[in-house]
Amino acid sequence: MSLFRRDKKEVEVICTFCKGTGRDPFRIMSPLSTCYVCGGKKKVRVASPNVRCSYCWGRGVSPVGARNACLACGGIGFIPGGNNTETCPKCSGTGEDKNGLYCLQCHGSGRAIPLAI
Numbered sequence: 001m002s003l004f005r006r007d008k009k010e011v012e013v014i015c016t017f018c019k020g021t022g023r024d025p026f027r028i029m030s031p032l033s034t035c036y037v038c039g040g041k042k043k044v045r046v047a048s049p050n051v052r053c054s055y056c057w058g059r060g061v062s063p064v065g066a067r068n069a070c071l072a073c074g075g076i077g078f079i080p081g082g083n084n085t086e087t088c089p090k091c092s093g094t095g096e097d098k099n100g101l102y103c104l105q106c107h108g109s110g111r112a113i114p115l116a117i
């Protein structure tokens with residue numbers, strides 16, 4: 001059973017966090033640890049359309065606490081979103097709030113319309 005509703009489109013992309021290796025890029029447990037973002041499958045499914053995560057610059061790695069997956073996008077590097085290109089007024093498009101956490105208004109996307117995840 002899918003976690004996603006059937007009327008939502010998804011696309012499969014190479015896992016950003018492990019760059020498609022399926023291994024933990026930071027080898028926290030061991031060099032053979034499985035990537036916890038894709039579960040070792042090397043690919044992840046993201047909603048379509050989506051926008052690149054502004055908070056981690058699409059890298060999937062949290063800008064704070066460097067070895068963790070990005071909290072805003074979950075390590076995928078993309079955030080489900082429409083084609084809205086307006087900049088988020090709260091974070092000015094950076095996806096980051098003044099405390100260094102991801103912007104709660106746009107969920108790190110940097111876009112104006114709040115996105116439900």
Ligand SMILES: [Zn+2]
Pocket residue numbers: 015016017018019020021022023035036037038039040041042043
């Ligand atoms: Zn991965």
Ligand SMILES: [Zn+2]
Pocket residue numbers: 053054055056057058059060061070071072073074075076077078108
């Ligand atoms: Zn991110």
Ligand SMILES: [Zn+2]
Pocket residue numbers: 088089090091092093094095096103104105106107108109110111
């Ligand atoms: Zn924002």
